[in-house]
Amino acid sequence: MQNSNKLSVFEKVGFGAGDMAVNVMIAAMFYFMQYFYTDIFGLKPAHVGTLFLAARFVDAFSDPLMGLLTDKFKSRYGRFRPYFLYLSIPYGFAVFLLFTTPDFSYNAKLVWAYVTYLFATLMFTGVAIPYISYIGVLTNDPQERLSANGYRMFFAKIANVVIVASVPVLAQLWGDGSSAKGYQLAMGFMSLVGVGLLMLCFFTTRERVEHVVDRKPLREQFQLLVKNDQWLVLAGACMLGTIGYALRGGVAFYYAIYYLGGNEALAAQFTSAGIAASIVSMVASTWITKRFCKIKLFSWSQMLVGVISVLMFFAVSPGDIALAFVLYILLSFVVDLHAPVFWSAIAEAVDYGHTKTGKRVSGLAFGGISFCQKAGSGIAGFLTGLLLTYFNYQAGETQSEFTLTGIALMLTVIPGLFHFLLGLLMKKYIITDDYYHQLKRGDATQATDEIEGPALNPSAT
Template identity: 65%
Template sequence: MQDQKLSVIEKLGYGAGDMAVNVVISSMMLIITFFYTDVYGLKPQDVALLFILVRMIDAVADPLMGTITDRRTTRWGRYRPYFLIMAVPFGISVFLTFTTPDLSYNLKLVWAYATYLLVMLVFTAVTIPYISLIGVLTADPQERLSANGYRLFFAKVAAFLVTIAVPQLAAVWGRTSSLAAGYKWAMGLMGLMATLLFLFCFFSTTERIQHQVDRKPLREQWRLLLRNDQWLVLAAVCVVGTIGYVIRGSVAAYYAKYYLHGDAAMMSAFMATGVTAAILAMVASTWITKAYCKIKLFRYSQLLVGVLSMLMYVLVKPGDITLAFVLYFLISFVVDLHAPVFWSAIAEAVDYGHARMGKRVSGLAFGGISFCQKAGMGIAGAIVGWLLAGFNYVPDRPQSSFTLTGIALMLTIIPGAFHVLMGGLMYRYRITDDYYQQLKKQIVEETPASADAQPAIAARTTECLS
């Protein structure tokens, strides 16, 4: 396996793929709950059940898609063809999800279930190949970090567009008909953009590394994956971190509207503040990890989120706009310092399992992480819906002090606790850059690491992990 340098164009193309993916992820994390309750008119408890049922059903498709990508390859590669095939269905499914037909309440629920399941399944069909792509673009860990920096930067640009452009366009385009119609056309535009971005990703990237994937039964693949202790750490981190991230992102619109007494412009500005901070974090993380241990950065950033979250809850009172924006910016910046490290670590964990056991499980490993992400999104969505109902939230009405306190907790303390747990879990992750270089040598030799070799490799991690 040889290290490969990536051109700027290829990194831009790789980043464009995640920008397309995040049209869905950002809308699902940041605006879908508010859209369903305050625009489409669904009850919070029904939204909670919708999220957890659909996402859990869809999550089962992730490992299946992972095994499909492992078993099939073409002259364009193993992963890239899905960007070409699924680009148009992806855009259409986004448009349909935000289409709101005038139906009875029960039929509205049926439509919401059907379209939400559709967009999640199409999302799976293109996202599993996408998150697997980094493992075959380059074997250089620094190039992977750099590429993931581009990727996550563009992901946050998509989030920025969803949080800024969509609410504003929806308000403008909905003046002549309804806010629901405005959201439909605004998200339809985002779906079209995603289609074009996937096509650019397909034409601008190259799969250089051809891993030999064993034709193993699914049961054996699961057995091997569950023996990979470093992948298990990342899986747990993904679930816990996604829960915290989605809870905070989902309630941001409610917090701006009700806790800060803002209008649509303030809602957009508040959510965009978080996204802007995250974009800057992508750049900062790539720069910091050139000189500082990536695992320490991961750990300490998430622990710091817990401290900042507590400060925001204690210091910000209803209507304290300036302080709320400042602290929300800081929280959002620190939260996303870990992101490039995490997505690079998945490919490294796959190589770790290959070196340790002599057998490679790639598609299922990436599919399993996507399963964990969607499971976390489903759990978080349900938690948000249940908490809104439990705090007596009623759409488009002045909220009680009890409800406002609940909304503040949902933006600060509750997600902060999940991020502290996330940072704690990373104390069990040990694949540093030095360790990974040794793993690559073992993979080249196609021999599993012997019991005697493991202590020698592990000793190289002491400086970074201590």
């Protein structure tokens, strides 16, 4: 084990490569999986939404089990790192199958979608749970964690931009007139890149902090976890933020094609412009948090997202492409200012729970956050399917004014409401950098006072 908690730039880049790989699947699911299923594979929006929700029930079991698995087994490569190597190829194959569309009857297509989507979900769990837990063993320095997560989120957004901007274009070039074949080949290529990135993460990083294994029974771990009020705040924040993020991302293609009157190429440009703004946001967030309270930034940025969302709904008319781009870029910049803060906060909340209860719950804490993220995504997918059905969306046809208004609401006001609620919730989060340093120093008397005091009085921070 290395004693230094400082990470080299090379290792931070390798750590970020892992999130690039994870985001091969995330980008597909968040930005054009819904559109692919309805407009290319020919599934009904409500059926697609039900599929997304059903997959989250699988996650309710697979995510905690994966967290427990990382606690139980340790190889010569560590507890988390081996999965980046061993599951890289199955993960890539799952992405390829996700965009394979056999010419079956409708019911058989639906079965195929369930089988391949659930398989992809399980492979994602096998890679993502170890990955989000990995920051806790890379270093225990909160500033280094924040920096590493800045790299991670930056590379994740790069992956999103590349995939969203290039896949529709590659699909058109490689499809020979068949969108289904084009998307299969384009995402097959991206899956190969994802496999390589996971292996890069494996070979360039290492576990330098000893992971404290949760030997307690699962029931006791759950009981301890729900006593950790700060983890509960993060779990709720993850759920609300993911619903808003995934709902907006899932309808972006529909918005650009039908509301703005564009095509898939414009939809790719529109969506990737927002992701590019998020990349700049990652850099800005790292700079701002060196000078301003990271928790206040988290809270106020999300409430501002709600305001900008309402402004965009009323300001942008159908076909108003230029203004839509400007406001969507602004919205995307503000919404991701919180991201590096959130992912570094999970490990700190675990340490907080250890101080509060005297017992540590780590694997289940990270697995629980991943489940909240997936549950939020599933709820968003389900809502998207129901709302598209309610607003009478017809795939590939000219949409009514009622449908266009609904699509605009789904991109702006509805997800903006979830972000605004997230901002309000984060006012109950108390673990600032100063507070966390105090916990790490082991100042038991003052820490106990703050746990029992400010935790009940959010205005104290």
